Amino acid sequence: MPRRVSPWGLAAILAAATLPAAAQQKPTTPSDTAFAAQTCNVCHGSQSYVSPTMPPIHGGDAATLHQALLDFKTDKRPSTIMGRIARGYSDEQLKALADYLSKN
Known part of the structure; x- marks a missing residue:
């Protein structure tokens, strides 16, 4: 019997597949960072919507978020997934992403 993937699982898989492609644009520009941050919303929610199943990441402490990444x-x-996503970015890109998310 085939396994079914939940909508959240499918969204996480799609987000993970798109993030490394965005990370290949170097150097990190504000628009690249903003694009990558939008894909975080798939699982973590946005400023106006907080996911009931994932920790919020918008407006948090940049240093704490950077260290977590x-x-x-x-x-x-x-x-399960975040390690795979984070490995697609350089340390500099993760810092830029943490800074962006802390302010937005």
Whole structure:
């Protein structure tokens, strides 16, 4: 019997597939960062909508978010999808993303 993927699972898979492509644009520009941050909304919600199942990331502390992203990237923080997503970005891009999300 085939397994069914929930809508949230499908959204997470699609988000993970698009993020590394956005990360290949170097150097990180504000528009690249804004584009990448929009894909975060698929799982985490936006400023106007908070996901009931994922932690909010908009308006948080930039240093804390940056460290969390680095920890996901290096597998210091266990994850299902975030480690794969974070590995698609350079440390500089993760910092820019954390800074953007903290202000938006």
